[in-house]
Amino acid sequence: MLKPGSWAWQWRDAETQEVIAALGIIGGATQMILTPTTSDLSMNERIDITRTPCKLGGSRAWFKCPKCSGRVAKLHLRGGRFACRICQRLTYASQSEDLIARLWRQQAKIEAKLGRHWQRPKHMHQTTFERLRRRLWDLEAAREEAFALAVRRMGWLL
Ligand SMILES: [Zn+2]
Known part of the structure; x- marks a missing residue:
């Protein structure tokens, strides 16, 4: 896909055949435009591509993380944004x-x-x-849950 052109994928519900997600790519040597679509997300993100030379000639392509500008092989889509694994965890x-x-x-x-x-x-x-008082109990329970989740997420960073 690192050449000019565009591609598209669709994922369908096995039973209803309804399209549940789609991904469009406009490819290029230095940039790629990704347009993922789901029921609650529709966006368009331009991702830079960088290259490092290979020992025996040629080059290897990498994504540039839109958040930290790091060179990565994979980008993760979460919360409506593409970013590298580390940036996504920090965001979480x-x-x-x-x-x-x-x-x-x-x-x-x-x-x-x-x-x-x-x-x-x-x-x-x-x-x-x-x-x-019921509301306070609910808030305490929700906070405990959020805290446990935060700890788990932070744990992944270590
Ligand atoms: Zn990053």
Whole structure:
């Protein structure tokens, strides 16, 4: 595919024959344009190609990671972006951190109403109090899950 021209693939559901994903490539010696399409993603990314000389002549082509500019043989598509394996893991880890921070902020907002020990303020209805307390339990559970995921992702980096 490292010559001018374009190619396309489609993946279909075995039963319904519905197209579930597609990938288009416009090839070239120094760049490649990838256009993956799924039900929730449609994009167009230009990927640079670099070359290193081979011992016995000729050259070997590599992708240039759009994030770190590193020379890589494989790019991974995740969260709507192509990047090398390491960049994708880092992105994932920071997404977990963002999620944990967001869950903390939501919890802090409710705790501002209930206090740190989750007591029902005198003026608050019992039903409101129970709803907020359930929400806090859910937030704690979600945060634990996000934390476990973040640890696993960070673990991959080691
Ligand atoms: Zn990278």
